[in-house]
Amino acid sequence: MKILVAIKRVPDAETTIKVNPEGTGIVNAGVKWVVNPFCEIAIEEALKIKETKGDVEVVLVTVGRSESQEQLRTGLAMGADRAILVTAENLDTTGVSRVLAKIVEKESPDVVFLGKQAIDDDSNEVGQMLAQRLGWAQACYISEFNMADDAKSAQVVREIDGGMRTDKVMLPAIITADLRLNEPRYASLPGIMKARKKPLEEIDGASLGVDLEPKIIIKSMAPPPARAAGRLVESVDELINALKNEAKVL
Amino acid sequence: MRSIYETPDRKVFQQTIAKFVASEITPYVDEWDEAGEIPWELHAKAGALGIYGLGIDEAYGGLGFDDCFMRVIIGVEVARCGAGGVGAALGGCNIMTGPLQALASEEIKRKTLPAIMAGREGGALCITEPSGGSDVANMETHAVRDGDDFVINGSKTFITGGMRAKHFVVGARTGGPGLDGISLFYVEKGAPGFTQTALAKKMGWWASDTATLYFEDVRVPASDMIGQENMGFLAIMNNFNLERVGLIATALGCSKLCLSESIRYAQERHTFGKPLIKHQVIRHKIAEMSSRIDALETYLNQIAWMVNEDEMPVAEICKAKFFGTQVYEYCAREALQIFGGAGYLRGTPVERLYREVRVVAIGGGSEEIMRDLAVRQMGL
Numbered sequence: 055m056k057i058l059v060a061i062k063r064v065p066d067a068e069t070t071i072k073v074n075p076e077g078t079g080i081v082n083a084g085v086k087w088v089v090n091p092f093c094e095i096a097i098e099e100a101l102k103i104k105e106t107k108g109d110v111e112v113v114l115v116t117v118g119r120s121e122s123q124e125q126l127r128t129g130l131a132m133g134a135d136r137a138i139l140v141t142a143e144n145l146d147t148t149g150v151s152r153v154l155a156k157i158v159e160k161e162s163p164d165v166v167f168l169g170k171q172a173i174d175d176d177s178n179e180v181g182q183m184l185a186q187r188l189g190w191a192q193a194c195y196i197s198e199f200n201m202a203d204d205a206k207s208a209q210v211v212r213e214i215d216g217g218m219r220t221d222k223v224m225l226p227a228i229i230t231a232d233l234r235l236n237e238p239r240y241a242s243l244p245g246i247m248k249a250r251k252k253p254l255e256e257i258d259g260a261s262l263g264v265d266l267e268p269k270i271i272i273k274s275m276a277p278p279p280a281r282a283a284g285r286l287v288e289s290v291d292e293l294i295n296a297l298k299n300e301a302k303v304l
Numbered sequence: 305m306r307s308i309y310e311t312p313d314r315k316v317f318q319q320t321i322a323k324f325v326a327s328e329i330t331p332y333v334d335e336w337d338e339a340g341e342i343p344w345e346l347h348a349k350a351g352a353l354g355i356y357g358l359g360i361d362e363a364y365g366g367l368g369f370d371d372c373f374m375r376v377i378i379g380v381e382v383a384r385c386g387a388g389g390v391g392a393a394l395g396g397c398n399i400m401t402g403p404l405q406a407l408a409s410e411e412i413k414r415k416t417l418p419a420i421m422a423g424r425e426g427g428a429l430c431i432t433e434p435s436g437g438s439d440v441a442n443m444e445t446h447a448v449r450d451g452d453d454f455v456i457n458g459s460k461t462f463i464t465g466g467m468r469a470k471h472f473v474v475g476a477r478t479g480g481p482g483l484d485g486i487s488l489f490y491v492e493k494g495a496p497g498f499t500q501t502a503l504a505k506k507m508g509w510w511a512s513d514t515a516t517l518y519f520e521d522v523r524v525p526a527s528d529m530i531g532q533e534n535m536g537f538l539a540i541m542n543n544f545n546l547e548r549v550g551l552i553a554t555a556l557g558c559s560k561l562c563l564s565e566s567i568r569y570a571q572e573r574h575t576f577g578k579p580l581i582k583h584q585v586i587r588h589k590i591a592e593m594s595s596r597i598d599a600l601e602t603y604l605n606q607i608a609w610m611v612n613e614d615e616m617p618v619a620e621i622c623k624a625k626f627f628g629t630q631v632y633e634y635c636a637r638e639a640l641q642i643f644g645g646a647g648y649l650r651g652t653p654v655e656r657l658y659r660e661v662r663v664v665a666i667g668g669g670s671e672e673i674m675r676d677l678a679v680r681q682m683g684l
């Protein structure tokens with residue numbers, strides 16, 4: 055069996071993000087880059103399946119600049135078998151999903167895992183678009199995944215508004231991981247050393263023959279407005295008045 | 305600062321350790337420090353990440369390679385949890401596995417290393433005695449040959465992990481006075497005549513157990529001697545090099561935490577109508593701390609490179625140790641000044657960082673001894 059896991063390089067959640075002076079993106083300098091936390095969960099789930107089912111190849115793929123190799127190496131150190139880096143810049147979600155569809159065609163995996171969204175752009179689109187392009191089933195926001203013994207289907211628990219839903223999905227399918235699916239393991243030092251010998255294939259995005267032109271153009275980006283300082287009030291009446299007439303929350 | 309020695313492997317390893325420390329250690333250090341110990345299971349988790357395995361053969365559960373930069377990463381990142389005692393309790397055994405790997409018999413290696421590597425059992429290095437720690441050549445604990453055995457008598461003190469460890473590497477006199485008469489032995493917890501007493505309350509490193517050990521006619525087979533008879537002093541001195549690299553890394557990690565805590569607080573705290581960070585005096589403190597940290601980091605990287613090249617830079621390690629602990633001392637002092645009264649309260653990292661400067665400046669070779677050794681290395 056083959057599992058493909060698509061991952062993304064994103065700024066660490068702890069990093070202070072600054073918008074560039076043109077207001078079109080963020081300042082990359084000084085940013086610490088990590089594997090998107092939801093993608094890490096996706097990798098972990100694939101590795102768990104590998105551990106329980108045995109004969110499973112876990113292949114990682116990412117689309118981005120060559121620096122994204124670092125995140126692929128982290129995934130290989132966690133235990134994935136090989137990795138594919140598709141080099142391309144300034145793609146939007148449509149472009150990424152087109153590239154991934156090509157890779158799925160080439161690799162024909164039995165199931166594709168992704169994070170439910172990336173913590174940088176919060177688009178929450180790539181998994182869904184990929185399913186659409188392939189004509190596959192999708193099960194998004196998964197908090198439990200159990201593959202059937204014949205590997206023809208899987209039972210999943212999806213986190214939906216106000217509750218949980220259990221579905222059976224036919225494989226191959228697109229699965230996107232939610233926070234509670236598992237706790238990802240660390241990339242251990244023995245794992246890091248083993249990862250050295252694992253293949254990391256680089257493919258030029260332009261060579262795939264898909265439309266990479268972004269269909270969404272970022273017009274402007276701005277940090278959230280700075281929070282105004284708090285204010286001490288003299289009386290309860292003044293507080294109620296302020297909540298009613300200034301904050302308009304009462 | 306970006307280092308020319310950075311490699312993808314080192315970067316991933318640094319991120320792994322940083323993440324492990326931030327999620328599994330830092331949130332609990334106050335609790336563990338007050339309790340005086342860390343949960344033993346933490347050793348197994350750390351062992352699985354590979355923090356005990358550098359320089360140890362794969363046959364004994366080690367990694368089968370060494371990289372001084374990775375040793376530095378472990379020291380720096382673990383120190384950033386802000387509680388030196390947690391680091392000492394977790395990583396203290398790293399100072400005794402080197403002699404086992406290099407010099408112990410196959411049987412002892414099999415008995416000790418796999419269990420230590422996996423974090424199941426602890427180890428301690430026993431050099432310092434009640435009569436003194438600096439003057440290693442004049443240690444008084446002695447071992448006398450009796451048939452196929454050696455009989456050890458004497459005591460050791462300030463031994464990190466002395467209460468909880470199972471495996472002990474012990475220095476003892478087997479020959480005449482001075483440095484030519486010392487050998488190393490393996491002693492196991494529970495050996496008849498071998499007892500431990502916990503040391504009284506310490507200034508810092510609370511989470512790390514420290515003990516005085518007593519040897520009363522402790523009988524060990526001659527095969528439990530580690531290395532050659534009367535060659536122990538050299539083994540101890542060689543071992544000190546990497547222990548000191550670890551302590552320099554600890555000083556660097558602590559200094560970095562002093563700086564990041566200072567910056568965080570100086571941005572939040574307002575005095576005289578503006579954030580502390582906008583006052584020039586405070587800005588200069590930040591600049592000074594940061595420059596000294598950069599200097600220490602660069603120095604340590606150069607040392608790590610030489611160690612990897614098999615050119616153990618003994619003098620530089622000595623110099624960097626006292627230089628490093630002084631950087632840490634300076635940063636802890638300035639951090640506490642920036643925090644003001646708040647830094648004097650238990651529960652803020654800078655309070656503990658300040659309290660734990662001295663153990664790094666004394667343990668593993670005091671500043672005075674480091675200076676002396678550095679100058680001796682110059683042939684003076």
Ligand SMILES: Cc1cc2nc3c(=O)[nH]c(=O)nc-3n(C[C@H](O)[C@H](O)[C@H](O)COP(=O)(O)OP(=O)(O)OC[C@H]3O[C@@H](n4cnc5c(N)ncnc54)[C@H](O)[C@@H]3O)c2cc1C
Nearest residue numbers: 429430431432436437438462463464666667668669670672
């Ligand atoms: C928390 C803690 C944990 C420790 N863990 C271990 C451990 O696991 N294993 C172990 O073996 N030891 C351990 N030590 C002991 C440590 O290595 C010794 O404390 C250190 O080597 C100094 O020895 P001493 O305390 O006996 O001081 P002394 O040797 O008595 O020296 C006292 C002072 O005099 C100075 N001095 C000594 N000789 C000279 C000289 N010739 N010229 C100028 N100044 C001099 C020293 O620098 C020091 O400031 C630990 C210590 C502490 C505090």
